[in-house]
Amino acid sequence: MSVGSDRPVGRRGRRAKPVPRGRRVLRIIGLCLVVLVLGTAGAGWWFYDHLNDNINSVPLDGRGGTEKADSSGRTPVNILVIGSDGRTSEADCRLGGGCSGTGVQSGSNADVELVVHISADRSNATVMSIPRDTMTRIPACRDSATGASTPGYYGQINSALRYGPSCQVATVHQLTGIPVDHFVKLDFAGVVKMSDAVGGVSVCVSDDVYDTYSHLKLAKGDHMLKGVAALEFVRSRHGFGDGSDLGRTLSQHIFLGAVIRKVKSAGTLTDPTAVYRLADAATRAVTVDEGLGSVKKLIALAADVNEVPERRITFVTMQTKPDPEDRDRVVVGEGAESLFTSIADDRSLTPGPGDRTRAGAATDSAEGSTTPEPTATASAVPASGIAVSVENGTGVSGRAAAVAATLTADGFSSGTTAVNAPRPAATTTLTYGPGRWDEARTTAAALGLPASRLREGARDGLTLVIGDDWPSGDRYPGATASPAPADAADEVSHAHASTADQADTCAEVSRYRTVSLDGVALTPSQAYARAGDEPDSAP
Known part of the structure; x- marks a missing residue:
């Protein structure tokens, strides 16, 4: 198609169009993989088949909704990331505990639920946590793998996973209106494998912390977490914030931001050994829907994520308020509908790196504890x-x-x-x-x-x-x-928004008596001081 004329423009010799950095990195990864597999004397097909054989995939039943294409025919990608609390293997029993009287169990709950939205133009992404204590309507479901079924009920959102990943996807879609076309599920052992595969994840804690329930024990400051220590960190709900699941979502965002920075770093993505280790661990660690059930499809998803700059990956937590029927549970709060609509309509919460409004955190609940309000001070220029x-x-x-x-x-x-x-x-x-x-x-x-x-x-x-x-x-x-x-005041108000490039953020240790040691209620810092003989989770 010819370009319409508005004003004569002189022609000049054109330099070759520069290749975007994200694509250069992906080409480097591809080259490294080619060198790796060709250098093993024809082991390329073995490598590919090995990774494909690692993947466990199950079908979705189509009740997660359908994404709307933009005017260019591009569609966003929405993935429900599920962290399962299941003790369905001996490894998960050792890591999660609770199997002494039952042994290996069947069934699980979705203790972590993250809606990951990648925009249609791949310029931004939003990761929204849904607290596991959220009360909602679970639709009628039947798990094709186990036969477990329900006619539907009102209950805690994480319980939908008992009826299969499709039920969890349908429940999240029903609650939020956000189309969800894929899921990725990890268990306890999967978190350990992935943290080891990336060579550890760097996190910071604001004070000494000992969560006697998850067994996380860290001194104030920076730590490199691997294996079980990483699992203890993401599982800790008594160590951070107000000791509820809401505080845990914030520390999980810090952890995920650190993982993203580590995986997107040149040292990780250009090292063939690291790439293989990541690919092997990732395909072993997750269960996915059939739409992601091959190495080729997972590579395409990784490429989509890699296109998004860290500063435009926004973490938020769904706004909640106490359930009037049970103060230990929560329901959808003010502002959540605006957040759901923004994600469903593919609106970015971080359209510009200088726009602090969209990356600002909001005032929140626990006993006057606050984080900075979205500034909204960047006034429009005349x-x-x-x-x-x-x-x-x-x-x-x-x-x-x-x-x-x-x-x-x-x-x-x-x-x-x-x-x-x-x-x-x-x-x-x-x-x-x-x-x-x-x-x-x-x-x-x-x-x-x-x-x-x-x-x-x-x-x-x-x-x-x-x-x-x-x-x-x-x-x-x-x-x-x-x-x-x-501005994004409605979307991020009380949503604890942050971005993946914020490397200097520490997880805020709870100031409340959320843990117990020898029958005495203590703050996590007090518990740390009293448990001097207990080894730390990491140096």
């Missing part, structure tokens, strides 16, 4: 101070000039220009330079651009490329359905 370079990437003559005229009529700077794009564009994008997020937000609001159309770039200023998805009109098609929001 239109009169914003000049936009509008480029026509469509086959429609005059599109850039028309949009530029709309902007100047709305009060934007007379320095706004209209030119041809250097190449045709299928989708419209607004690229902003360093420190220009506020200007981009003002421009997007004027034109009705959704947040998914905003991009950060290295060049100064704002460049709006009109794509084939916007062939006519002054406002972006469907602008009323999903405009770029001024």
Whole structure:
């Protein structure tokens, strides 16, 4: 398709288009794997089949909803990550305990539930924790593997896993309205395998902590956690926050952020031995749906995650309030519906690295304990101070000039220009330079651009490329359905939002008497001081 004319543009020799860093890393990984398998004298098929044979996959029944494609035909990916408390093997009995009277058990609960949303354009991701103590309606379910069934009931959300992963997916979809097309399930042994495979995970704790239930024992400061110590950390619900499952979700976000940084680091992804170790451990550690049930599909998923910058992977916890029928349980709280809608509509919570509003944490409950409120202080820049370079990437003559005229009529700077794009564009994008997020937000609001159309770039200023998805009109098609929001206060309020690039965040040790030692109720720090003979979980 030819690019429509707006103004003569001189031709210059073009340099080869630079390969994005994420793709360079993936090519390096691929090269390392090729060298690895070819160097073993024809063992390539063995390697591939070995990994495929590791994978345990089960079917989903289609009750998780269906993702909506964007105007370019791309679809988001939503995955329910389930941490099972099942003691369904001798290894899980040793790690989780509780099998002394029963031995290996059948059935399990979903003690960890994370909705992982990867945007359609792969520019951002959201990881939302659903506390296991949430009360909701469990739909009618039947587990095709075990035959366990239920006509449906009102109960704790984590209990749906007793009727199979499909039931857990259907329950989360029913509660949130978010389409969920895949799941990944790990048990106790799986967490140990993965933490060992990445060479340990670096975490920080704010004070000395000894959770006498999960057995996590760490001195104040930084630690490299491997194996059982990593499992103790992610399982600890009495060591952090207010001693409830809500506090545990925050420490899990810190752990996951550290895992993401470790796996995305060059040292991990360019080491063939590390890549093999990760691939072998990952395929052994998880159960997935059939849609992810091959090495090829899991590699494609890893590639999608690798495209997302760490600063645009946002962790949040579903807002809750006490269940009026049981103060030890919670129900969906104020703000949760806005968060669900943002994820379902593929709206980013972190569209710009300088936008602290979308990465801010919110005030929360426990006895006056607070974390910083979303600032929302990045005030919109007046239109009169914003000049936009509008480029026509469509086959429609005059599109850039028309949009530029709309902007100047709305009060934007007379320095706004209209030119041809250097190449045709299928989708419209607004690229902003360093420190220009506020200007981009003002421009997007004027034109009705959704947040998914905003991009950060290295060049100064704002460049709006009109794509084939916007062939006519002054406002972006469907602008009323999903405009770029001024801030994310509703979505992240009381959701403890953080991003994966926050390497200096420590897990806050509980100040309350949440643990017991020799029959005495103590704070985790007091328990640490009294248990001097008990070895620490990690140096």
